[in-house]
Amino acid sequence: xxxxxxxxxxxxxxxxxxxxxxxxxxxxxxxxxxxxxxxxxxxxxxxxxxxxxxxxxxxxxxxxxxxxxxxxxxxxxxxxxxxxxxxxxxxxxxxxxxxxxxxxxxxxxxxxxxxxxxxxxxxxxxxxxxxxxxxxxxxxxxxxxxxxxxxxxxxxxxxxxxxxxxxxxxxxxxxxxxxxxxxxxxxxxxxxxxxxxxxxxxxxxxxxxxxxxxxxxxxxxxxxxxxxxxxxxxxxxxxxxxxxxxxxxxxxxxxxxxxxxxxxxxxxxxxxxxxxxxxxxx
Amino acid sequence: xxxxxxxxxxxxxxxxxxxxxxxxxxxxxxxxxxxxxxxxxxxxxxxxxxxxxxxxxxxxxxxxxxxxxxxxxxxxxxxxxxxxxxxxxxxxxxxxxxxxxxxxxxxxxxxxxxxxxxxxxxxxxxxxxxxxxxxxxxxxxxxxxxxxxxxxxxxxxxxxxxxxxxxxxxxxxxxxxxxxxxxxxxxxxxxxxxxxxxxxxxxxxxxxxxxxxxxxxxxxxxxxxxxxxxxxxxxxxxxxxxxxxxxxxxxxxxxxxxxxxxxxxxxx
Numbered sequence: 001x002x003x004x005x006x007x008x009x010x011x012x013x014x015x016x017x018x019x020x021x022x023x024x025x026x027x028x029x030x031x032x033x034x035x036x037x038x039x040x041x042x043x044x045x046x047x048x049x050x051x052x053x054x055x056x057x058x059x060x061x062x063x064x065x066x067x068x069x070x071x072x073x074x075x076x077x078x079x080x081x082x083x084x085x086x087x088x089x090x091x092x093x094x095x096x097x098x099x100x101x102x103x104x105x106x107x108x109x110x111x112x113x114x115x116x117x118x119x120x121x122x123x124x125x126x127x128x129x130x131x132x133x134x135x136x137x138x139x140x141x142x143x144x145x146x147x148x149x150x151x152x153x154x155x156x157x158x159x160x161x162x163x164x165x166x167x168x169x170x171x172x173x174x175x176x177x178x179x180x181x182x183x184x185x186x187x188x189x190x191x192x193x194x195x196x197x198x199x200x201x202x203x204x205x206x207x208x209x210x211x212x213x214x215x216x217x218x219x220x221x222x223x224x225x226x227x228x229x230x231x232x233x234x235x236x237x238x239x240x241x242x243x244x245x246x247x248x249x250x251x252x253x254x255x256x257x258x259x260x261x262x263x264x265x266x267x268x269x270x271x272x273x274x275x276x277x278x279x280x281x282x
Numbered sequence: 283x284x285x286x287x288x289x290x291x292x293x294x295x296x297x298x299x300x301x302x303x304x305x306x307x308x309x310x311x312x313x314x315x316x317x318x319x320x321x322x323x324x325x326x327x328x329x330x331x332x333x334x335x336x337x338x339x340x341x342x343x344x345x346x347x348x349x350x351x352x353x354x355x356x357x358x359x360x361x362x363x364x365x366x367x368x369x370x371x372x373x374x375x376x377x378x379x380x381x382x383x384x385x386x387x388x389x390x391x392x393x394x395x396x397x398x399x400x401x402x403x404x405x406x407x408x409x410x411x412x413x414x415x416x417x418x419x420x421x422x423x424x425x426x427x428x429x430x431x432x433x434x435x436x437x438x439x440x441x442x443x444x445x446x447x448x449x450x451x452x453x454x455x456x457x458x459x460x461x462x463x464x465x466x467x468x469x470x471x472x473x474x475x476x477x478x479x480x481x482x483x484x485x486x487x488x489x490x491x492x493x494x495x496x497x498x499x500x501x502x503x504x505x506x507x508x509x510x511x512x513x514x515x516x517x518x519x520x521x522x523x524x525x526x527x528x529x530x531x532x533x534x535x536x537x538x539x540x541x542x543x544x545x546x547x548x549x550x
Contacts, residue, residue: 026350074409076348088407103413104368111365126457129442133401179335179350182364225544240540241347280542
């Protein structure tokens with residue numbers, strides 16, 4: 001588990017055209033890593049995330065992605081992701097192909113990927129229009145033991161999963177605390193796992209059942225304090241709800257969005273500089 | 283304190299009253315979250331709230347902006363993973379009430395939260411499914427809270443994201459859904475409930491000052507009215523006071539500027 005700068009980790013492990021899962025269910029969202037992908041100008045990515053939020057709005061609006069697999073794409077509690085909408089509704093800055101699931105489906109798809117199974121299973125009742133849009137009847141199977149109707153969801157196996165976490169220890173083991181979403185499943189489903197963390201410690205003060213990713217699963221760890229902002233890291237800092245509300249105005253128009261990205265993300269050499277620019281840190 | 287109230291407050295207080303103490307409720311963000319937390323602070327202190335972020339038995343002091351605010355985790359009985367909350371709690375049948383909202387609803391309580399217009403070339407791309415189809419399928423019953431207008435209460439959904447009673451008259455039951463479907467739709471005019479036979483939503487209760495004609499004008503299908511239409515009481519001033527206090531605390535919390543005190547410098 002090499003300890004790399006975030007710039008080195010992204011440069012060394014994220015390539016154009018790959019499928020990249022940046023997970024985090026409103027918590028521990030790897031914003032700093034997404035920004036570095038934008039700075040390094042990655043293209044034609046297949047982005048995967050249960051709840052793509054502002055960082056995905058930014059990557060899509062900056063032209064990094066041509067595909068999105070997701071289950072809910074909005075600004076939580078605020079409204080639309082305008083860059084995501086612009087890509088789907090008007091193909092700007094380029095068309096975005098979407099593969100859409102429900103939360104439960106995406107959770108079992110990650111679990112299947114993490115378990116080495118080709119698909120995950122769940123109960124199946126009537127088809128919705130989403131099932132019809134993606135030919136869902138084809139994915140219906142009968143349980144061989146009971147005959148119960150089941151829906152098979154193809155496994156998700158990202159080329160790279162990127163997570164943000166609270167701590168890494170000297171050996172390179174990583175601890176996640178709080179709301180974990182499908183982070184563990186996304187990590188174990190991936191061929192390559194990158195992690196940014198708030199801090200490096202000698203030992204993780206973790207109870208036996210804590211969510212710890214052992215060092216030998218991880219391709220690179222980068223220490224990026226504040227790396228989840230404007231999302232949050234439980235025990236370190238809170239969610240910047242005000243920024244989520246402000247994003248609604250920033251992202252609504254293409255020109256203002258591009259200017260904001262230029263003046264903040266692209267003008268900052270790294271995440272520490274961005275946080276200073278946003279006056280989040282001293 | 284004034285006894286005047288607005289439509290959102292009337293809806294939220296009415297929706298809260300639909301929740302019985304001790305029920306296990308899977309909560310959506312926005313109006314459902316406000317109604318559930320009002321219920322928990324008034325007549326239903328033992329209401330068990332589960333948010334889809336995996337926070338089980340949470341008791342937030344302020345309303346969360348997102349489904350996964352830190353407040354939800356910090357005040358929860360336990361925090362479980364996404365696969366766990368959807369498989370072990372929801373699909374396994376441990377949720378009494380699913381509380382949803384949507385962009386469009388039809389006369390059988392089917393919901394659209396995906397697109398306005400054509401799916402491949404939408405006029406408006408909405409956030410999408412989230413957990414709503416899973417909740418609509420598996421919760422023992424569903425409550426829906428939505429403002430009534432011809433654009434949201436439509437004769438035909440642009441897209442059916444989540445199943446209500448499908449085409450009605452038992453179609454949902456025949457499809458084998460474990461959950462019974464929408465028990466009530468709380469709107470800014472009153473309460474709609476499914477007909478016992480056809481399962482078509484009909485107006486069964488109306489707010490003081492609201493009229494049947496106005497409710498019909500705000501509905502995109504010929505809205506049926508129950509033979510005995512109940513007039514709901516104005517919101518209890520005590521309920522209103524609790525709701526306003528909760529919302530004031532929420533606004534203050536969400537407007538607070540964030541400062542991050544960075545941890546000690548990284549040791550490399």
